[in-house]
Amino acid sequence: MFEAYLAILKRDLILAVRRRSDVFTTLFFFVIVVSLFPLGIGPELKTLRLIAPGVVWVAALLASMLALERLFAVDYADGTLEQMLLAPQPLSVLVLGKVTAHWLITGLPLVLMAPLLGLQYDLSIEALKVLLISLLLGTPALSLIGAIGAALTLGLRGGGVLVSLLVLPLCIPVLIFGAGAVEASVSGLGEVGHLYMLGAIVLLALLLAPLATSAALRVSAE
Amino acid sequence: MLQVVDLECVRGDRRLFSELSFELLPGELLHLYGHNGSGKTTLMRAICGLIQPTAGEVLWNGESSRKLAEDFTQEVIYVGHKNGIKDDLSGIENLRISCALDGCPISEQQAWDALEEIGLRGQEDLPTQVLSQGQKRRVGLSRLLVHKARLWILDEPFTALDKAAVGFLQSVIRRHIDQGGMVILTTHQEVTLTEGQVKRLQLGWKEEGHV
Amino acid sequence: MNSRLINWFKFSSPASFYPLAGKMVPVFTLIAVMLIGVGLYMSFFVAPTDYKQGEGYRIIFVHVPAAWLSMFIYLVMAFWAALGLVFNTRLSGMMASSLAPTGAMFTFIALWTGAFWGKPMWGTWWVWDARLTSELILLFLYLGFIALQGAIDDSRRSDRAGALLILVGVVNIPIIHYSVKWWNTLHQGASVSVTQGSSMSSIMLWTMLIMALGFWAYAIAVALSRVRSIILERERDTTWVSELAEVRR
Incomplete structure (x- = not known):
């Protein structure tokens, strides 16, 4: 079972390395969106510092939506998804392998880039640290929840827009606690509570999302 | 039965x-x-x-x-209309991954042998996107040679x-x-x-x- | 709920449910008209004027029942969704999709009347109050469900995919609600709350209950007539549909 998890993980990572453009589009989108806000709002540092956590988090949310559509679509098109559905392995384990790879490819780069973008907004070192931790905890949950939407919309016309419509409302708690942690740290309230909640959400998503995703894949691949 | x-x-x-x-x-x-x-x-x-x-x-x-x-x-082994192989992976990689998924991992040597047997000698480690339709089909079918289903x-x-x-x-x-x-x-x-x-x-x- | 459940199982085949629903629609329509009529009369003429909020408060007799119904309908949809996934009955999926537009409508009414109420009370159309925000997200969930079902052509897939989405949403709703609540208490900007608290007299409560029951009967009537259309559409090739009096005409 664990071998199958590793096989899928390794396969998707190799594929990503051979087709690097996918990784960079997401990251580039994230960077651009975050950098656009000061242009729209004005360069005053006090305002920017105030909105920084929300901006970075919303941008991360949107960027992770961007990559979702392709999560299962390629496998569906070339028939490897059928093999996964018929493999004598629990499908949720394979799904977890795919989601892990997806997070490593699209989520982790965002997390690592975020502190750099936070500097543009004049966040303190302490706040940057919390931003990093909150994204590190939160983005896996985004990938997990997003996988459900990607599986439900597999092969549908306009699936890319639809997936955002389905997934974004479900991601609101992650956004609230993620951005809230940074804000709480900036305002001196302490970020621990938020981070615990974020951790709890990730655990819950880790438990339930692969099951829901595999059920959705079985429905969609018929 | x-x-x-x-x-x-x-x-x-x-x-x-x-x-x-x-x-x-x-x-x-x-x-x-x-x-x-x-x-x-x-x-x-x-x-x-x-x-x-x-x-x-x-x-x-x-x-x-x-x-x-x-x-x-x-x-059960199912070979459908789609070959079930990744264009960016070589025949060897495709075969070994699908076998790992099917719960019967094979060694690299076994994969080489199977692909040679099905007539892909010399193309085993090329990315399958450069292969012809028929050759891709062969890669997809090579599972039959190593599988115990x-x-x-x-x-x-x-x-x-x-x-x-x-x-x-x-x-x-x-x-x-x-x-x-x-x-x-x-x-x-x-x-x-x-x-x-x-x-x-x-x-x-x-x-x-x-x- | 329980007695209804048994009925549904007996009538879980569309062919036998269709005429039953046809008989139930007028009954529930009548109940809805009567209850809503009485409820509206009570809310306008019987319920006393609130000493703090004046006449404008009367909109809560629509607002609160609509908000109750908006949440209740989502739960009923989740119930049908689970039933459909477990027992693979065709009717369950049709019930869930026939309820969705009504649920979305009540959510929208709740938001809209909330805004109308908020303007004179708080001086603004919209506050980012925890309940309003949760209600807004509920509307998104309804719209997502409707959009997903609209995008899928195959009826079996759309039933099952929709059912999964609703169940995921139901697990998420408490989390969303509490996160929004927490978020709201942290941002103590507008310190207003929608709660009426103890100031509510029993006549007000009764009026709200009657209105809620009236809305509930309305929702059932509308959902049943909608499910009848869905049944006809999906079963149009079967012999029992072609033998129906209204089809032959």
Whole structure:
């Protein structure tokens, strides 16, 4: 079972390395969106510092939506998804392998880039640290929840827009606690509570999302 | 032994077949006939579990295939219209990954041997996107050589293959049957096998299946 | 709920449910008209004027029942969704999709009347109050469900995919609600709350209950007539549909 998890993980990572453009589009989108806000709002540092956590988090949310559509679509098109559905392995384990790879490819780069973008907004070192931790905890949950939407919309016309419509409302708690942690740290309230909640959400998503995703894949691949 | 009991499948608004029953014993090949759209592919996908039939069930050694779940799927290999290979991976990588997924990991040497046997010598470690349609098909079919599944479900396996490859695949199928395996097959080509091993099922004819 | 459940199982085939629903629609329509009529009369003429909020508060007799119904309908949809996934009954999926537009409508009414109420009370159309925000997200969930079902052509897939989405949503709703609540208490900008608290007299409560029951009967009537259309559409090729009097005409 664990071998199958590793096989899928390794396969998707190799594929990503051979087709690097996918990784960079997401990251580039994230960077651009975050950098656009000061242009729209004005360069005053006090305002920017105030909105920084929300901006970075919303941008991360949107960027992770961007990559979702392709999560299962390629496998569906070339028939490897059928093999996964018929493999004598629990499908949720394979799904977890795919989601892990997806997070490593699209989520982790965002997390690592975020502190750099936070500097543009004049966040303190302490706040940057919390931003990093909150994204590190939160983005896996985004990938997990997003996988459900990607599986439900597999092969549908306009699936890319639809997936955002389905997934974004479900991601609101992650956004609230993620951005809230940074804000709480900036305002001196302490970020621990938020981070615990974020951790709890990730655990819950880790438990339930692969099951829901595999059920959705079985429905969609018929 | 595979038994199909009163199977019914509906696609969209159309009932493709209903009350379809047959059984397949070890050492038998079932050849599905029927015009385009008569439900051959749907039947195959329903048997291997990709489609949930609207009625009826599939039994494997007397037990429901849905209940057996992974104990059933490890006995089955399905080769559909799509090759199930990744364009960016080489033949070797594709074969080894699909075997790992199927729960029977193979060594790199075994993968090389299998691909050489199926006639891809010299192309084993090229990304499959540079291969021709027929060569890609061969990569997809190479699973049959290393797999221990007893039931093969092959949907048009001969498409895009050249004469030599068709002959080779037929011999592989024959060997599998002789060793007590089971095969369900659709093809527009005649398969040369010993009479008595082959069952025929006509679909889309009087809306009911006949063996 | 329980007695209804048994009925549904007996009538879980569309062919036998269709005429039953046809008989139930007028009954529930009548109940809805009567209850809503009585409820509206009570809310306008019987319920006393609130000493703090004046006449404008009367909109809560629509607002609160609509908000209740918006949540209740989602739960009922989740119930049908679970039933459909477990027992693979065709009718369950049809019930869930026939309820969705009504649920979305009540959510929208709740938001809209909330805004109308908020303007004179708080001086603004919209506050990011925890309940309003949760209600807004509920509307998104309804719209997502409707959009997903609209995008899928195959009816079996759309039923099952929709059912999964609703169940995922139901697990998520408490989390969303509490996160929004927490978020709201942290941002103590507008310190207003929608709660009426103890100031509510029993006549007000009764009026709200009657209105809620009236809305509930309306929802059932509308959902049933909608499910009848869905049944006809999906089963149009079957013999029992072609033998129906209204089809032959």
